[in-house]
Every structure is written in structure tokens, then in C-alpha cells.
Amino acid sequence: MRLSDMIEEMARNAREASRQLRKMGRDQKDNVLRLMADKLLKHQDEIVEENRKDLPLAREMGLSPAMIDRLTLNPSVIADMAGGLREVADLPDPVGEVTGMWKRPNGLQVGRVRIPLGVIGFIYESRPNVTVDAAGLCLKSGNAVILKGGSEAIQSNIILGRLLGEALRETGMPEKAIQVVPTTNREAVGILIGLDNWIDVIIPRGGEGLIRFVAEHSRIPVLKHYKGVCHIYVDNSAPLEMAEEICFNAKVQRPGVCNAMETLLVHEAVAPRFLPNMAKRFQDSGVELRGCPRTLALVPGIRAAGEADWPAEFLDLILAVKVVSDMDEALDHIEKYGSRHTEAIITSDYDRSQRFLTEVDSSVVLVNASTRFNDGNQLGLGAEIGINTSKLHAFGPMGLEELTTTKFIVYGQGQTRK
Amino acid sequence: MRLSDMIEEMARNAREASRQLRKMGRDQKDNVLRLMADKLLKHQDEIVEENRKDLPLAREMGLSPAMIDRLTLNPSVIADMAGGLREVADLPDPVGEVTGMWKRPNGLQVGRVRIPLGVIGFIYESRPNVTVDAAGLCLKSGNAVILKGGSEAIQSNIILGRLLGEALRETGMPEKAIQVVPTTNREAVGILIGLDNWIDVIIPRGGEGLIRFVAEHSRIPVLKHYKGVCHIYVDNSAPLEMAEEICFNAKVQRPGVCNAMETLLVHEAVAPRFLPNMAKRFQDSGVELRGCPRTLALVPGIRAAGEADWPAEFLDLILAVKVVSDMDEALDHIEKYGSRHTEAIITSDYDRSQRFLTEVDSSVVLVNASTRFNDGNQLGLGAEIGINTSKLHAFGPMGLEELTTTKFIVYGQGQTRK
Numbered sequence A, B: 001m002r003l004s005d006m007i008e009e010m011a012r013n014a015r016e017a018s019r020q021l022r023k024m025g026r027d028q029k030d031n032v033l034r035l036m037a038d039k040l041l042k043h044q045d046e047i048v049e050e051n052r053k054d055l056p057l058a059r060e061m062g063l064s065p066a067m068i069d070r071l072t073l074n075p076s077v078i079a080d081m082a083g084g085l086r087e088v089a090d091l092p093d094p095v096g097e098v099t100g101m102w103k104r105p106n107g108l109q110v111g112r113v114r115i116p117l118g119v120i121g122f123i124y125e126s127r128p129n130v131t132v133d134a135a136g137l138c139l140k141s142g143n144a145v146i147l148k149g150g151s152e153a154i155q156s157n158i159i160l161g162r163l164l165g166e167a168l169r170e171t172g173m174p175e176k177a178i179q180v181v182p183t184t185n186r187e188a189v190g191i192l193i194g195l196d197n198w199i200d201v202i203i204p205r206g207g208e209g210l211i212r213f214v215a216e217h218s219r220i221p222v223l224k225h226y227k228g229v230c231h232i233y234v235d236n237s238a239p240l241e242m243a244e245e246i247c248f249n250a251k252v253q254r255p256g257v258c259n260a261m262e263t264l265l266v267h268e269a270v271a272p273r274f275l276p277n278m279a280k281r282f283q284d285s286g287v288e289l290r291g292c293p294r295t296l297a298l299v300p301g302i303r304a305a306g307e308a309d310w311p312a313e314f315l316d317l318i319l320a321v322k323v324v325s326d327m328d329e330a331l332d333h334i335e336k337y338g339s340r341h342t343e344a345i346i347t348s349d350y351d352r353s354q355r356f357l358t359e360v361d362s363s364v365v366l367v368n369a370s371t372r373f374n375d376g377n378q379l380g381l382g383a384e385i386g387i388n389t390s391k392l393h394a395f396g397p398m399g400l401e402e403l404t405t406t407k408f409i410v411y412g413q414g415q416t417r418k
Helices: A003-021 A026-042 A044-059 A063-073 A075-090 A129-140 A151-170 A185-192 A208-217 A241-250 A271-284 A293-298 A327-337 A348-357 B005-020 B025-042 B042-058 B065-071 B073-092 B129-140 B151-170 B187-192 B209-219 B240-252 B271-284 B293-298 B325-337 B350-359
Strands: A097-104 A107-116 A120-126 A144-148 A176-180 A201-204 A230-234 A262-267 A288-291 A319-325 A342-346 A364-369 A387-390 A397-400 A404-415 B096-101 B109-116 B121-122 B142-147 B178-180 B200-204 B231-236 B263-269 B290-291 B318-324 B342-346 B364-369 B386-388 B397-399 B404-415
Touching: A003 A176, A003 A185, A026 A044, A026 A075, A044 A063, A044 A075, A044 A151, A075 A129, A120 A129, A120 A185, A120 A262, A120 A364, A129 A144, A129 A176, A144 A185, A144 B290, A151 A176, A151 B231, A185 A208, A201 A208, A201 B042, A201 B129, A201 B151, A208 B263, A208 B325, A230 A241, A230 A327, A241 A293, A241 A342, A241 A364, A241 B404, A262 A271, A262 A387, A271 A288, A271 A293, A271 A319, A288 A293, A293 A319, A319 A327, A327 A348, A348 A364, A348 B065, A364 B209, A397 B404, A404 B200, A404 B240, A404 B397, B005 B121, B005 B142, B005 B151, B005 B178, B025 B042, B025 B073, B025 B129, B025 B151, B042 B065, B042 B073, B042 B151, B065 B151, B073 B129, B096 B350, B121 B129, B129 B142, B129 B151, B129 B178, B187 B209, B200 B209, B200 B318, B200 B397, B231 B240, B231 B325, B240 B263, B240 B271, B240 B342, B240 B364, B263 B271, B271 B290, B271 B293, B290 B293, B293 B318, B318 B397, B364 B386
Parallel strands: A120 A144, A120 A201, A144 A176, A230 A262, A230 A342, A262 A319, A288 A319, A342 A364, A364 B404, A404 B364, B121 B142, B121 B200, B142 B178, B231 B263, B231 B342, B263 B318, B290 B318, B342 B364
Antiparallel strands: A097 A107, A107 A404, A387 A397, B096 B109, B109 B404, B386 B397
């Protein structure tokens, strides 16, 4: 069978499965999620064995040891995946919630009810546990999903998909609700994102190259974020000890993630007191600083920041630092170089905090807290399938609710339009 | 100046204006909307004069008399446009609403607040009153808008855009919040939908060809609907008199719109009692019926429906009619041929009504009411900028709230991530 025929058949089957899923109640979905968890644990030897087949190829492909580590499945990682499925089973079901209902003058009762999106195409790289996480979240929210993982994890993804499908079949759920694309052929991505008759949403997760390719070529709406160039602005009214703790946490606690701070903006009135200590603490932890001219004057010996450093997502122990004359300059800088992902202000001034919350156009805006809190679990969404930095549908972290939409339901008694 | 440079400059200016709009309160927005209404009335002679320049070109382009009628501005149409702006001013402001706020175990207070989408690219055909309606809705919801209308209305759109811009300037609002693309060059559309650095959403309104072109080529998310192939299913439990009134209304009251009924599905148990009368009433009003074989047996002399009639959006006094053996067959038919726009069931059976509401995957699903109610005003949204039949962001009619998104705001006291 030709690749395009195979993918289209998968998409048709997913659409049919999504029709069945509309009718499924919470108990049915939670039961199958728990059975999936059991199956992963019961078949862990088999999973590890299939995963071992992926590792030589991954080494051949030149993946770094850190990436190979993230690719490797062992009993502890498998237990985490199973635990994740059970946690999703415990979360409330977003489907069926009536988000509002009102009566019209002509007696029509109009409501909005939460429904699944339908069929989701999930395109991702590397870690096979994403296969299980994404499948669980999509199923709980009533969506069918087609999973296209990276070629470096193909055998792992196939065995995981097979086990999840078994659980669906054994509980009388539509088996095609979760399907793994069983090929390493990269053309599969291009085919998938063209099937707008069958697929409702594409969610890509991975490097900026993959995401740009998907966003530019997809005929299906895409939920995505390119990068997180997160800023913290330390105001002249900031409690400096708090500012130091938050900035340190935002940069150092996990520098390789999208909600880590990449640029620090400091009000000139506190820069002389704040920056030298802060810089020392960063440098002691191996952070390379790249400063504007005024920063260089306060922290001698660090590298000068170039124009390319301001919009950069370092994802590493590197930080761009700029001294600003006032809050306006900080806001202008964020507007110009930010990625609309996450920004924070450290301040003790009420008006400044309100102004920052209103004027900064990012998916998460914080006062006196670390940028690292932009995360579905941390913000209380219960789970996270990704972060969206385009404004449509769901701006910011996406949990179960963001995998649904609403439709209007109308109860009438014979009304006609005048 | 090259066309692409001009459009890009408009988009940059719109982005800058949208930054100013974030800070505007309800009073400022409502005042300018009311001033706009005053200006339209005060300058109505000038508007009519510019509109007259468009009409000869429209005739040359071969537009039908009905379309030329819709293009023509006179004092009564201008008064309606002004009235529309005043109505939008009277609607509540969606921006700033906190849709939820909760406390995390670590003390973080997390909220979601409604914000404008940013910059909207609005691409449409024909009627110049859409220019004013769309501009008013975008402004009220805090968005900057770039309006690309049809070449047949270019002079009308330019004068309307100039008057709206004057009102913005005179009230100290950013003048570039509303911009009309001042050219009939069709390449402007292709350029506009590529500017994903500056524009957040594209909303096309017009024929299916325009919408497909935009959806296929846009690098910016698109809110659109292709067509409305709306069904009514008359159940065997339907009160037949009510069914007749609703079906007649849904087809005949205004056949040229997207929420008119295009296919009637009738349960076989009531078809012999229902269809002959219904058919006569339709035929007396000039409706051409196209029936399945079982319909033909009950209503002799009508045309047989071909395969192309089931997915057709006639937008005319034509109706496809099919007799179904049961509700499952009706649901299958809707799933296969429907456009996810609007479907209604006529029934007195409780379980059937619930099942139809749950299983039909359309933006508006009605029980015992006309499909013609799929309209933002009729459903109580206060206004409507369009209907979206893709699932993302807003499924169904879009009012002011649907021109916004939410961001997360977080109030902390020094929290860092563990």
C-alpha cells in the first residue's frame, strides 16, 4: 500500500473512531486508561526489548548521550508512564460541561456544551513517553489521535501503540482511537498535515525546524509554540532578595526548557546594588552572562551582548542582561524581542504590577514569581499537552479543557425565524 | 511604494495600534464608536457620492442587479450602519473579564483574563456595510483590523475607512487601529495572509473560492466557514404541524443564507402523512424538490436527487429530500454529507432529542426550532462577525467574546519552582 493511502486510511479510521468517542462516558474512558496503565506494567519486558532495538539507530543518527538517555525506557520510566495514565483517569472529564445556558426572548433555551475537538494529529520527536502521555490526554478529552513520533523511537512507539490499542479493543472502545504511524518515512508528516477532511487539529512538539515546517505547510489548524524567550524585569521597587531568588530559579533550575529566563532586565536605580551580587551567583553556577554596555560597566569582564542575543532562546546556562532607564524601556524591549511566552516583573509597587499584567502580551504574565511556573501542572490545569503561543483557541499551556471546543445546543418549542 | 511594502507597513502600524488598544477602557472605545456613527450620518452625502463611483465598475464586472443593490449605499443603509455602531457601543466589553481565578497550594494566585486577539486581517467581498460592522466589532474587542474588501466597493470602503480613522484621531485613539487596504490589486490578499509576524488572525468572508484560497495559502490562523449544508430530521415522533412550520421557515424564509435548510430527512413511519402536504406547500412557494426513490414514490413528478445533491449548498429555493428507515440512517447521512454548520431534529421523544444533541457534530444543534437561528444575534451573542465551522477557537457564530482570547495572570509572593 502506498504511504499516502495508508495515512489516509488511518485518518478515516480515526474520524470514525472519534464519532464513537463522542458517545463515551467518563467511566468508560477512565477504565480503559487504567487498563492501559496495567498493560504497560505487565508488558514492561517486551517494551524494554523493543526500545533496545531503537538505541543503535539513535547512536548511528548521532544523537547526544543526553538524548539517548531520554529515549531509553526502563522499568522506572515505564512505571512513570503508567502512573501518568492513572493521574489522567483521576482528572475531571471536560466533555459535556455546559459552560453557559440562557433563555432568549422567544423562549429558545441556548447553551454551550464542551465537546471533543475530533481528530488530533500529534507530531513529535524523541521521547517515547510522549506517545503514552499524548494518547492518554487525547482519549480522556474524547479525541482520536494519530501519533507520528521520531524515527529514532519507532520500535518503542509501535509496541506502545499496540498495547494501548489492545486495551481499547478489550474494553469495547474503538481501537482506532489511538494509532501510531508505523513508519520512519519523513514524508508521512507532509501527508498527515494535508488531510483536512479528516483531521481537526495538528499539534507539533519538537525543534523549531519541525514546528516551522508543520506551520507553513499544514492545511489543518496548528497549535504550536516556536520558542520561549522569557524575560524578568527587576523594577526599582523590587525586594532585591526576592528578585535574586526568583531570577536564579528561573535561569538555573532547569535551563533547557522553554519557560526558563533568557533575558534579565534591571531598572537602572537598583542595578548597581543588584547586578554585581546576582552576577556572581550566576557565575558561580556556571551561567555565562552577556551584557549591554551599562551591565558591562557594573559587571566587568563579561561578554558584550550582540544584537542576536536579545531574541535568542539559549536553552542553556547563558543569560542576556540589560539595564533599562525605566519600566517603559523594559516593556518596549519585551514587545520587540519577546516570544509572547512568559514574562515576570519583580516589584513592590502596586501600579507597576497592574500595568505589567495589563500591557505585557504574553501567554503567562507573573508578578513576583518564577517564569518556570508556565506549565499546565504548575498552574493547576492538571495536565499539559503543550504550550500555545499563537492567540487562537488556547493561549498558553494546554490541558484537557484546551483539547475540547464548545458547540451550541438549542431547546425549542417550534420557534421559527421572523 | 511597492504593494508588499505598503501592506507590510500597514501591518506594522496595526501591531503598534493594537499595543495601544490593550490599554483602552470601555468608555474610550464606546465614545469613539458613537463618534463614528455621528460622522457617518454627517458625511452621508459624501459617502453616497463615493459609492456612486463604484457602481459603474460593478456593472462592468457583470455583477447581478441583486449584488449591485447590496453594494449601493443610501441614507437608509448609512443610518443602519450608524445604528449598528451604536448597538456595539452598548454591548458589554469582553476585554478584562477574569474568566476564572484559583489559588495553588504554594500560594500562587492564578487567573485567566480575557484579552484582544491583537491584529485581525479581515478579507471580504461586496457589501461596504461589512467594512463598518467589522471595524466596530474589532475595535470594541480591542483589536486592530486591516480591512481588504472587494474591488467593486473600493471607493466606498476608502471613504468609510477615512471617516472611521478621523474619529479615532479626534478622540486620541490610535488612528491605525482601523485601516482599509486602498487598492483593488488582488495580490494584496496573498501578501496580507503571509504576514504572520504582525497579524494574529485572518477572517475571510465571501464565496467558497475566496475562502479556500485564503485557507490554503495563509500562514496565519484562519477562522472560516466554507458552506452550510444544513439538515432537518423529522422523527417519527415529530408533531407534524410543528415540523411543517419549521421546515418551511428553514427553507423559504431566506433561502440564500448559510443557515437555510438544504436537505430534509424524514422518518419512513411519518413520511406518507408528512411529505405530500409538505411538498405541496414547498411547491406552492416555488421550491424545487429533489427526492430519493422513496420520496419520489410519495411525491410523484419531482426530480430525482443525484449524488451531487446531498452535499450541495443550494443557497436557493431547492431542497433535497430523503426518507430514512430510522434515526441511525439520518445520523449517518448527516455525518457523511453535513458541513458541521447547523442541524435540527423535530421530535417529541426525549431520548431522541438528547441523542441528537450529543451525537451530531455541528456548531449549532437544535431541537424543535428552525436552523435559521444559527446567528450570533439570534442566539444572544449580541453581534456576529461570522460563523466558524472549524473546531478551533470558536465553533459556530462568533461575537465579541470570540474576538478575544485569554492569558494567564499570576500573583506571587516570591515563589520559585522546586
